[in-house]
Amino acid sequence: MKLQDFRSAAIGQALRPNVWDIAALILVVGALVLIVYGGEQTTAPLSELELTPVSLDPSNLPLYALRTTLRMLLAIVCSTVFTFVYAAIAAKSRRAEMVLIPLLDILQSVPILGFLTFTVVFFMNLFPGQVLGAELASVFAIFTSQAWNMTFSMYQSMRNVPKDLEEATRSFHLSGWQRFWRLDVPFAMPGLIWNAMMSMSGGWFFVVASEAITVGNTTVTLPGVGSYVALAIQQQNLSAILFAILAMLLVIIAYDQLLFRPIVAWADKFRFEQTASGDAPTSWMLDLFRRTRALRALTRPFAAANRMVSNLRVPLPTLSPAGSGKGRPSRLVDTLWIALVLAGTAYAAWLTYRYLSASLGMSDVLVVIGSGLITLLRVVVLISLATLIWVPVGVWIGLRPKLAERVQPLAQFFAAFPANLAFPVFVSLIVHYGLSANVWLSPLMILGTQWYILFNVIAGASAFPGDLREAASSFHLGGWRWWFKVILPGIFPYYITGAITASGGSWNASIVAEVASWGDTHLQATGLGAYIATATEAGDFPRVVLGIAAMCIMVTLFNRLLWRPLYAFGERRLRLG
Secondary structure, three states: OHHHHHHHHHHHHHHOOOHHHHHHHHHHHHHHHHHHHHHHHHHOEOHHHHHOOOOOOHHHHHHHHHHHHHHHHHHHHHHHHHHHHHHHHHHHOHHHHHHHHHHHHHHHHOOHHHHHHHHHHHHHHHOOOEHHHHHHHHHHHHHHOOHHHHHHHHHHHHHOOOHHHHHHHHHOOOOHHHHHHHHHHHHHHHHHHHHHHHHHHHHHHOHHHHHEEEEOOEEEEOOOHHHHHHHHHHOOOHHHHHHHHHHHHHHHHHHHHHHHHHHHHHHHHHOOOOOOOOOOOOOHHHHHHHHOOHHHHHOHHHHHHHHHHHOOOOOOOOOOOOOOOOOOOOHHHHHHHHHHHHHHHHHHHHHHHHHHHOOOOHHHHHHHHHHHHHHHHHHHHHHHHHHHHHHHHHHHHHOOHHHHHHHHHHHHHHHHOOHHHHHHHHHHHHHHHOOOHHHHOOHHHHOOOHHHHHHHHHHHHHOOOHHHHHHHHHOOOOHHHHHHHHHHHHHHHHHHHHHHHHHHHHHHHHHHHOEEEEOOEEEEOOOHHHHHHHHHHHOOHHHHHHHHHHHHHHHHHHHHHHHHHHHHHHHHHOOOO
């Protein structure tokens, strides 16, 4: 009886709220109210968009920022689910990998306007006459700017799990499901979180195209920061653009402090090292929830359910250790599978050829190839310059957690800075000084995509084991030897992931960067991005398909011939363990 009374008192003490519970409850309730209020706007009829068009009144920016943020948060949730499923299948199944990874190369190279061209009508027909259909089209467009680099990051991490940790899972007889949640996901977490931050910022980069949608005769303008920016550019309203930049900065600081910084601090425990790390990242938000009493007690059933699900012994496929005879592939099955993949590819190519040959000729193909080679040259030069600049900076930041905390929101802001906001400066300078648009519009391509390299290098340097740094210090490795023998091999897989996504993102950004407008002044560079943007605006679907197909082929070949061999080298020679 006394023991029961003692337990009752202990439970009552655990459930009794303290001052931290009150503060956390205010934050949680406030977030729920904002989500519900923003969600209610999506149930309005589509005619409401015409009755209340987007206004440049700054008082509307808080609501616009809320609508845009909710779209991006929903897209990042969908991207996370997609990442876990797609990356896991690609990393665990060799035959699935043969299809899924080239397909991922293609998907990341399809420009956002290409997705919008063929999905706007589909989503609008799902919910005819409702804003929800347009909202889903916008969320899907933002999803296509977020998901690919997260998937590449998790795939890279799962392929580079240290061998001694793999042996530990086998010695503990963990099932495939248990290994996924106890090893693969925790090991991938640091890189995945930094790529999620980059994806959130990448959504801002393409938010103008996703909220102010024009495809042929179909025009949909959703209330949001992106449509606000598009209207400000159209009306040449510099003060409105400055207000939009301020709203973006405040929103980025808010979700950095309330969402990403707590996750980064929480995920520090997943770093792979055998010695205690130095300065661990901190978060006032995470500390606040850790100090709560009632809220933590109320989350225990969810934690227990999570442990129960992750402990299920579900037999998922696992990669066989190199050199073992177990799980040796069947040549007959491989041959049949490759034949099936080639047959499907040939059929898709035949359908595309039939569609394009009905209205286009060889001259159109030659124009597209020439434009694509020009854009390829821009991508190669810009990625090389971004590598030389941001790899040293990323290593310097990633090895200093306290500095990374300060730089994190600033880097997210610059990564989120849409190329459209730079149009006034670039267009004015090019026109005033009579510069070549083919040269001076090119930096707009790398404006948002260079950050993929920086964020992945920071993630790699942050996850670099402290015991290896101490070993390098004890051997007195410094200068260039430290760079080439220690840190560059350590971050190489992360850099390749960032370079692949930066390369694909640059091709995507070419559609925004090679065509710039400021009021009635329109500049256009020669390139594949300008070709697709012009065809999309005109509603010329055959040329849109031709341009997208050419971009997909070029990006896939570029990845196959350059990035994939480097990726395989890193997996084979630079793997920890």
